[in-house]
Amino acid sequence: MRKIELTNVNKVFGDKMATTTALEDINFSANSGEVIAITGPSGSGKSTFMKILGGILSATSGGINIDGSDYGNMNKKQQSKFRLEHIGFILQAYNLLPYLKVSDQFKLADKVKKSKNIGTETFSKWARALKIDDLMNNYPDELSGGQQQRVAILRALYTNPDIILADEPTAALDGNMAVKSMQMLQDLAHRENKTIIIITHDARLLKYVDKNYRIVDGKGQFIDVNNAELV
Amino acid sequence: MFLSLREIKKSKFRYSLICLVIVMIAYLIFILTALANGLSEANRQAIDSWNAEKIVLNSDANGSLDQSTITAQQAKKASADKRADITQMSANVQTLSEGNKVGSQVIGLNKKQFIYRDLKIVKGHNFTKDNEVVVDQSLLETDGYHLGEKVKFSRNGHVFKIVGTVKNNQLNVAPVIYATNDAVQTEKFGTDMNHTISAMIYRSDVKKAVDGTQIMNIEDFIQDIPGYSAQNSTFEFMIAFLLLITLVVISIFLYVLTMQKIPYFAVLKVQGVSNGYLAMNVISNALILSIVGVVISGLLTFLTAISMPAAVPMTFDITLMGLVAVMVIVMSIVGGLIPMRTVAKIDPAKAMGGS
Numbered sequence: 356m357r358k359i360e361l362t363n364v365n366k367v368f369g370d371k372m373a374t375t376t377a378l379e380d381i382n383f384s385a386n387s388g389e390v391i392a393i394t395g396p397s398g399s400g401k402s403t404f405m406k407i408l409g410g411i412l413s414a415t416s417g418g419i420n421i422d423g424s425d426y427g428n429m430n431k432k433q434q435s436k437f438r439l440e441h442i443g444f445i446l447q448a449y450n451l452l453p454y455l456k457v458s459d460q461f462k463l464a465d466k467v468k469k470s471k472n473i474g475t476e477t478f479s480k481w482a483r484a485l486k487i488d489d490l491m492n493n494y495p496d497e498l499s500g501g502q503q504q505r506v507a508i509l510r511a512l513y514t515n516p517d518i519i520l521a522d523e524p525t526a527a528l529d530g531n532m533a534v535k536s537m538q539m540l541q542d543l544a545h546r547e548n549k550t551i552i553i554i555t556h557d558a559r560l561l562k563y564v565d566k567n568y569r570i571v572d573g574k575g576q577f578i579d580v581n582n583a584e585l586v
Numbered sequence: 587m588f589l590s591l592r593e594i595k596k597s598k599f600r601y602s603l604i605c606l607v608i609v610m611i612a613y614l615i616f617i618l619t620a621l622a623n624g625l626s627e628a629n630r631q632a633i634d635s636w637n638a639e640k641i642v643l644n645s646d647a648n649g650s651l652d653q654s655t656i657t658a659q660q661a662k663k664a665s666a667d668k669r670a671d672i673t674q675m676s677a678n679v680q681t682l683s684e685g686n687k688v689g690s691q692v693i694g695l696n697k698k699q700f701i702y703r704d705l706k707i708v709k710g711h712n713f714t715k716d717n718e719v720v721v722d723q724s725l726l727e728t729d730g731y732h733l734g735e736k737v738k739f740s741r742n743g744h745v746f747k748i749v750g751t752v753k754n755n756q757l758n759v760a761p762v763i764y765a766t767n768d769a770v771q772t773e774k775f776g777t778d779m780n781h782t783i784s785a786m787i788y789r790s791d792v793k794k795a796v797d798g799t800q801i802m803n804i805e806d807f808i809q810d811i812p813g814y815s816a817q818n819s820t821f822e823f824m825i826a827f828l829l830l831i832t833l834v835v836i837s838i839f840l841y842v843l844t845m846q847k848i849p850y851f852a853v854l855k856v857q858g859v860s861n862g863y864l865a866m867n868v869i870s871n872a873l874i875l876s877i878v879g880v881v882i883s884g885l886l887t888f889l890t891a892i893s894m895p896a897a898v899p900m901t902f903d904i905t906l907m908g909l910v911a912v913m914v915i916v917m918s919i920v921g922g923l924i925p926m927r928t929v930a931k932i933d934p935a936k937a938m939g940g941s
Contacts, residue, residue, distance in 0.1 A: 402938060405938070406935055406938055409856070411856060411934045411935045411938060412935055432860070435855065435858050435859075435860060436858065436860070437858070438856070438857065438858035439857065439858025439859070439860075440858070442858070444856050444857060446853065446856070446938055447938070450849070450850070450853040452589075452850050452853070452854075453596070453850070454589075454592055454593040454595075454596035454597060455589075455592055455596075456592075459588075459592055462588070463588065463589065464857075466588050466863075467854075467857075467858070467859050467860075467863055468858075494596065514857075522938065
């Protein structure tokens with residue numbers, strides 16, 4: 356089932372005097388249950404693509420359709436509500452709130468989204484899998500980069516979103532934990548029909564994705580998922 | 587509230603310093619309010635205790651009791667309904683050995699009229715003879731006089747005996763001494779007294795003024811007490827200015843704190859947390875800080891109240907203090923609204939790096 360569809364999306368930064376085209380005629384689609392990697396060199400427009408997909412940035416032109424809704428034309432408030440209900444973000448810089456203990460990072464999610472979050476049992480299972488179950492009383496500044504990243508992964512999953520957008524989700528993880536996290540995300544996508552889109556430079560992760568969408572100089576295309584050299 | 591409480595718990599020192607500033611400002615406001623209230627009451631307590639509606643003074647007195655004389659003829663022509671005649675004299679009360687001089691307001695009363703009848707004697711008894719006086723309790727508590735002591739008002743004056751005390755009875759920030767009209771008139775005008783009184787106090791409406799007199803509402807009369815309005819205005823200005831300072835200080839602190847939190851608010855916005863929730867977080871911070879600040883300063887004010895000597899004219903009125911506390915909290919909330927625009931304008935894209 357088609358979950359996300361971007362049609363002829365363009366993003367141009369700047370004003371009339373000087374403009375930079377970050378994305379050019381992007382056509383992209385993702386189905387429910389798919390894990391898609393977004394690859395490409397630095398500065399190619401991957402993060403801009405992710406921001407537009409998440410409604411954080413507006414496209415200059417083109418259509419963005421998510422789950423049958425014209426997401427690109429929603430106002431900021433509607434997009435914000437849609438994100439809260441349907442999209443989970445795993446950000447590059449973990450971005451945990453420094454004044455909340457790990458357990459409170461999840462309680463905050465309960466405060467802002469009061470229903471349909473994952474249950475206690477699932478939460479405990481995933482926390483154990485990510486090895487953060489005994490870190491619940493720690494503040495972020497008491498955790499290593501890898502531990503913070505794992506907390507950020509679980510926080511993104513906590514609100515039980517249909518779509519997960521991840522920007523280098525395993526960058527701070529050691530090899531084993533990176534693989535384990537990717538397996539968990541892949542399993543989640545396939546088993547619970549979630550759509551997971553991951554920006555990555557890590558070729559090892561490609562075997563856990565279903566498609567690879569490569570962006571170069573603002574232009575994107577789906578390529579062979581096994582072509583790790585292009586990552 | 588969830589975020590605010592945890593944020594304050596994590597950054598105790600930072601928030602304690604902000605709270606300390608609020609405590610100091612709120613404490614200053616409370617003390618100034620108590621002082622303003624105390625001085626205001628010290629000017630008018632006696633008049634308030636009469637529960638009167640109107641006062642009739644000499645029309646040339648310009649609203650001043652000290653300058654007013656009502657002749658016996660004028661008094662005779664005036665309405666006698668719910669009326670009490672008073673004779674006022676400013677004098678230094680002193681012991682017989684001419685020591686312990688205290689500036690006082692001597693008020694002569696007619697024993698058949700309501701002010702005399704309604705005097706609330708807290709110690710001793712009401713005066714019945716011309717050589718007896720009832721005094722404000724402050725003369726005993728702070729000036730060293732005692733019940734039964736003999737006093738006089740001038741070197742050659744008559745001797746009076748303190749037979750009773752009344753509470754909270756000051757006029758023009760001086761203790762009131764009540765005696766008979768005859769005794770005060772004799773002290774004021776000499777032995778050839780001609781029954782001239784200072785004013786007629788009414789508990790009823792007086793429609794028509796006798797020639798040479800003027801009728802004033804009691805509240806207008808109080809406002810005309812020399813220095814009373816100016817003093818009150820000064821305190822009101824100071825308190826209003828301090829409330830404004832509270833607003834500015836809270837706004838500045840919360841603005842700086844909000845600026846520091848922009849990256850975290852951006853993350854929350856990425857996650858779909860609404861501007862309203864973030865705004866409530868900032869307002870909750872202001873609310874918690876101001877409530878804690880006001881409670882601590884309230885406790886400090888209470889400690890000040892119980893340790894302050896009676897001579898300091900401070901009155902700690904719970905209702906008034908409550909009102910001031912609410913105003914400090916409201917000012918803090920208004921201060922918390924100032925960074926709202928910054929919160930609303932935070933760009934969630936800032937939370938996401940990359941190109």
